[in-house]
Amino acid sequence: MAALEVVKTRLDRIGLGEFCLEIHSHKSKKKEILKELETTITNTRELEIESEEEFNKMEQLKEELNRYIDLLHTPYGKIKYTPYYLFGLKERSLLHFNSRRLPRFKVKDPEKVTIKDWNIIHSQLRDISELLTLIQPINSNPWRNCKPDQIYPTDQEDIEQLTRTSTDLLDELNNRISYLVKITGVKPPETLDDLNKSISSAEVVAKSLPVEKEVILGDSWDIEQVEGYKFIRDLESLNRYDKKVFTRLDKRILDEDIRVLLEEYKSHSSRLFKFLSRDFKKLKNNISSYYKENLPSNEIVISDLEEAYKYQKIRDEIRKNDTSGRNLFGHYWGSLENTQSLIDFSQWIIPFKDGLSKDLITPESIEIVSLGVNSQEIEDNISEINRIGVEFKKTIEDLDGYLHFNKQIFLARSLEDLHFQLDVFKTEIHSLHKWSQFIQGLNDLSKTRAEGMVDLIYSDILNPDDVSPCFEANFADSLLETVFYTYPEISGFIGKLHEKKIEDFRLLDNNLIELNRHRIIKEVYDRRPPLNISASPNSQLGILKSEFARKRGHMAPRKLFKETGGLIQKIKPCFMMSPLSVAQYLDPAGMGDLRFDYVIFDEASQVKPEDALGSFLRAKKAVIMGDTKQLPPTSFFDAQSDIDDDADNQLNSIKDMESILQLAKSRGFPSKMLKWHYRSRHESLIAVSNQEFYSNELLVYPSPCHDSKDLGLKFVHLPDTVYDRGRSGKNLKEAGCVVQAAFQHYQKYGKGKSLGVGTFNVRQQQAILEELELQLRLHPEMEEFFTSSQDEHFFVKNLETIQGDERDVIMVSIGFGFDQNHNLSHNFGPLNYDGGERRLNVLVTRAREQCIIYANFKARDIELKPSSSFGLKALKVFMEYAETKNLESIGGPGEDTESPFEESVYRFLKSNNYNVHKQVGCAGYRIDLAIVDPEHTGRYLIGVECDGAMYHSSPVARDRDRLRQQVLEGLGWNFHRIWSTDWYRNRGESQRKLLEAIENAGKTPKSDRIVSDHLKVEKLVKEIEPVKDKIKSSNKPMDKSVESEVTDYKICSSIDVDSTVELPQKSMGEISKAIVQIVEVEGPIHNEELIKRIKTLWGIKRAGKKIKDILSSAREMAEMDGDLLIKDEFLYPVNQKIIVRRRSKGQPTNIKLICDEEIAEAIKMVIRQQFATPPDELKKQVANLFGIKVVRAATGDRINSMIKELIKNGNLEETANGMINLTSK
Template sequence: MDLVSSFRRAFFQRWLNEVLLEREPLRNFNTPMQEQRVREFKRLDEQVLGENRLNLVRYLRTRVQEQLRTKEAMDALPFLRRQLTLQRGLSPLRTTFQKSLPAIRAIKPVFLMSPLSVSQLLDGRQSSFDLVIFDEASQLPTEDAIGAIGRGKQLVVVGDPKQLPPTNFFSVMNGTISVPLAEDGTPLFEDSQSVLEEFMGSGAPMARLKWHYRSAHESLINFSNVSFYDAELYTFPSVETDSHATGLSFEYVMDGVYEGKGLNMIEARRVVDAVVRHAKSDSELSLGVGTFNLRQQIAIQDELELRRRQDPSLEPFFARNKKEPFFVKNLENIQGDERDIIFLSVTYAKNSDGVMRYNFGPLNGENGWRRLNVLITRARKSMRVFASITGNDINPIQATSQGPQLLRDFLLYAEHGRITGATPHPAADTESPFEREVYLELTRRGLKLQPQVGVAGYRIDLGVIDDMLPGRYLCGIECDGAAYHSSEAARDRDRLRQQVLEARGWTIHRLWSTDWFKDRSGQIERLLALVEQTRKTAQSEKEAEAEAKIRWEAMEKESQETVSQTDSQISSSVTDDESLPEISSYTFAKTNLLYRNQEFHLATVTQINRMIDKVVEIEAPLHIKDLASRVVAFWGYNVVGPSMMRRIRAVVEEKASAGEVVLHGDFLLKNDSSNIIIRSRAGTNIPAERIAPEEYKAAILLVLQIKNGIDRKSLVNHVRSLFGFSRTGTNLEAAITSVVDNLLSEKIIGEGSTGIKLIK
């Protein structure tokens, strides 16, 4: 070490010592205490959000009763009740709203209506709302919005000015108006000004939503982020190191020919081939097809209809009653749709003479770039671009408008672009001297690291690469540097960002700079131990996955579906207390082996989300450990490993934050949990402590409706009987007693000399 380096090191060490002496929080900082604080903050933050949701529900229920007691609502109720009982001779909707709006609004304070319906059905003189919200406002003409704007005291306009403006597409399609045709035979749809653009130009206060959640792989959004959003979208890195399993891929249709009038039949057949393969092998993932014009859309639909007639076994995949059914749409009507997988048919190509014509239909127009942006951002998991040309086939000089120029760039990106992340870069790519030191020390100890994992927005400081897990990172290491401090909100910093990363499959280990400066060697050993433990956990899960698959495949030769418990086939069971009603038996979600050929650590967030929805729909309320057991069974496992549990919990927490489910402690409930069904656990292995308090509450209230005024011991025994338990164990008694105490404190029930009673 030279003299200058020695001086700098001594100088900064002295400076650091002085800072530590002056600042007690830094001087007393230690990792276990800090991480405990973070865990406690996460718990309390989620608890507050959950309680606020419940408080809102309680408030709205109370408010309904209060509003219905007002003179206006009482006067309107008779007319509304009569309309609800009539089988024919109903009044027009506008009349019903005019005569009973106070009662309707008391019962349903939130109206979900199109802007035109607002103008047609609600009398402007009597219908005033506290708040009006427009969604997808970039597609809403100003003249259609005026009626709704005039009926609100406050206004929120939500939309993306980089996406499709209002067009007359639907008016043309339903024959309301006619428009001239372009050279390729497609209608020349007209664009108009949106209400979003009007308000953006008016100087109204604006806020930009930058966090991007949809894309599981950054390659799906990176082109749009750079080309349309000035690289300002806040994206999260994928745990995969390449885009083979997820992300953007390019499929060249070598013999594709543009036949004119918006048609490339060879490419259409290639797309249909891929759709059929997907329906047979990956049917659990939702699929959509996007095209650049209406003619190609119709060609793909017609070809697909022919294949379906030839092979009826495909029909279940194309069922319309799915949550996300298959679609084929074009760039004029695909906005607002998203699917796990998107196939994109570019259509445009050289003609049979090998000549490239530069008529790109709607892309040539003034807003062609907006249409392109919409079309290429519909995929959550992966997008396959089917093209009969490459980007180099489009001459940028001849492509005079912005749309075709950006199409050229996109094709080049789809064909050649790769998200940085598969190959380690030198330590110069680190973001700070602190990260550089960590990088150098850990690489000296044998770790293979990728600095700054990610493309835009949030980057993971160091990704750990291990040959045991090809194609993905073993884990991530985050330092409390610039990336950590980039958010001023503790919720973003310590909960939401890590929650999103864990939901995408990451295991994150954190390194605190204060501990690093105090005890570098100790922190190195701690990190190495954490990485090694992660490696061992991943290895044991991998081995368990392989063993479980072998066992499951042997068990499932005769059938692709199993039921978790044979007793779940029983429709109902009778309690051992004849005075209590029959209670339905617990029904287990059927866990067919959808992903038998996929290791769980390669599962996407979308796949896990979908399986959680299946289980919650049948079994909620349920304990998160029971949920995890059902979810991993879809992959053929009967044991839930620690990292599996962390991953599933992270997805559940993200769903709870988004309001898709309710998470109370370790129990999941549906959003609408006002009517809890009591289910007998007779014949199951579900312990008493894994029954949700909400279900115990429903059972207690049911018993008291029948036997009002009983002592605690009798109440506990009756509840035990309802749930099908043969004896009252310690855990069961504690669970029931805890809920009874809560009901007493909430004054829903009361306890006196005559026992426990409902309070009316």
């Protein structure tokens, strides 16, 4: 029971003991169990956490400290370069450019660059650098605007011939253009585009009609152009009426007043007796005289007169504007019968005047036109120009096929520049091959991640040897930019601030254990069921309340645990039991309601597998803690409960058995060795065990205090004492000395240091207890120090029972030794047998500060033989070390640093004349660099640690940034940390700080160099005295706490697809993309909801079969592309966790539109918050989470079906009382 008692004592000391239910065989009375439960459930301690924010800050600091060092040494991207390496890459490039500006560009997706890509890029850059030496300067290279492919010798011949042909054609074209300008007077063109305008203007000149200069130079067509257009329209109308009317009528009628004739004829012809009218007859004869043939019907006559009247009216209007007509049309004005000549003239004069206004037609053209032009000559010349132009452009197009100079831009040059460039091509043809190789190199480079280098190289701002450094620097920047963007822990790093974080973390973390104790207390208090509520008699709470109220007739503990075990666990979440009490009090039939998350076996090396089986069956996970180098299970305790005379005989004859620890280890259970030796505060207390039993694998930090009287391993030789061999088996005088030493211990330290005594056998244990009882009768004032009521009380135990105990000081009474005849028997009880060394290991490692050995012999008195047991050999080593402190030495400083960065720091320190040792340390931990104290060469002045491999070797912030350094500083070490990020950003400042730290360490008084490892921290947690009759619980209504974890359903209101184009006209890929975007926002989403969302986004009123078929095909495409998953009628995002979402008005609250996975998650969410729940209430609360206020039959059936499915697949279980609970796993 020692281990359990030690644990319980420590839990009581830190305030967690009340949540542990001790069910040992001697603490298992019914009333005591119920009283303990009632006390715990009704007891109230108000705990106030002054600042939850401070705790969160510590967690944040831990995360930041861990992430910085992890990220600094984590390979990034496919190229696997660490940020640390990238800093060096950039630094190397900056050194190359020195004071020159580094040209910048962005490397696209640098994280995708592989080492193969890197090598290919560097090979290409080397080739380009060599070519640059041949073709620079690029800005004045004759081929700078050409981007040819590979140029072969035959290609070069073709290019040379095409250049000559182009030049000849251009010369001929210029000659023809000059002649055209001469015969038409048009403006000479500067470019080929201007030539088209010149040709159009020449064609206008070619179509000119002889006309007076005054008409061309006058402004009538500028001012009265509208009037001219009206004349033309009127003339066209006259032509139309002329063709329509005067085919039957003679134009002599125009001399009549046609309006009068028309009115009279209409009047007479409409009368009933018109044939009797003489006037009408006379009128008809008059009109008939104008008809070329017989007089037609009245209707035709009236129509002809109307048309003739319109003609007459327009003619008279034109005659009134004769002056304007002559100004507009010159000599063409006059005869209204020839209107076509006026129309032809207007169609020519307008574009001519337009060309003249735009300077495309010059005043010389007016002179030419006024004299008359040779249209055929102009047209022939234009035809030749067009022919030559086509041939020239075709030749340039062929040339562009080789040189790729962009013919559109090339031909947009002036005709003069074109001629000059073609001449340059002819004269520089010999350099084309080098340029083509250079362009080919840039083309190849543009297909890599170094494509940004192409523009920099082409801009002619890089020297040949700048190319590779420029890329490396920009690659480092680009990749670091992605690192910085993703991980601000590196981008925002400042060493001073980081050290402040470490200091804050140390202060906060020092209080973490105490803080967590109070958090646990509050957590358990908040989980306790309230007693002040009504409960049915048959419920677990009802049964327990009834038992509390009973005066007698209580349930047996076994039945109580069976009926109310789950509730008891909420009150007492930790059961402290022995394997025997597990079998005695926990009914296997009630195991379903009383299971534990963990079973922890302490001192598992002493637990038999068969004894552990019951505990294993009642827990989800097991933690088996123990030491195979310590005491195994034995038969000693099977039949021995009290000390008697036969105990030592049994102890000598016992056999070791297999433990649950050894069984677990042999079966390959996951295991972890705890290498940090936490108990011993002086290395001598563990040195022998570390060497003899643990192969020096324990992490042990050397103490600078080698000769302290109050620390370490001590030996007291008692030559005057006698071992009573063969009779009582005791060493009474040694027992008396030990008791006297115990009195002196308490007289010196009082209760400040705990004390325990260990013996090698039961009889020596009995002798010391008897001597202690006698001395306490003589000195009753000392009895208070030896009572068992105080924490870590005094004890006397033998090597079979001391395992699990520890004290500040342990006195070991060997007992065995020289007898009354001064003979030394080498029989040291179980130590001589197989496994005896384990008992010795247990006995000598119980002390935290000091271990004192009492014996009447020395190590040299033990004579070892080849057949001597390992236990006896270990005892001799232990005795010798206790006497002389001589043990195998541990290796000294190393010769090599772990990284180039550390090497650079080392060389810097050496250059400043410091004596520096590399890799200083022992037993698994080494300091990167240490400066030897020039005044005391046996000690170090300061340790220098970098953020390299050794610093990164501890992934846990507590180990790396607090415990490890705190232990070392507590031992007297002084430290300075160098941050590589700071070093690279500001090397000079980092070096200055390092030298200052060394200088300040040398000024520290020697007495101040050993400091305490206890840091004073401000407490974050304050405990308030219990308030009587006040029960405080943080239990909250389920609907509030659960719903706070539910997110609102988010409707997809926009997509990155153009929805203005009708859906059937969109490509299947775009529709698929839209569906994926909707699913990413709303998934899992029912197909009906998806169609509804598509309708809304596209503005579709009704989704018919065609729309649904399109959407079905798009869904299948998205699934085939791996962009979403389809299950039944639901669409799911890829790799997205299912969450519960609250639907509001207008959102899908129909239960059939919610997928099974989301319903299952809601069910489990409710139970996680509320524990076991009746089915009807569970259905209602699940529906409420989805925003369904009224649970109708369909909703309840769907949720109930999901509950049954979860029970079937083992996620839920139905308890004995019909409630639904999460499965105990």
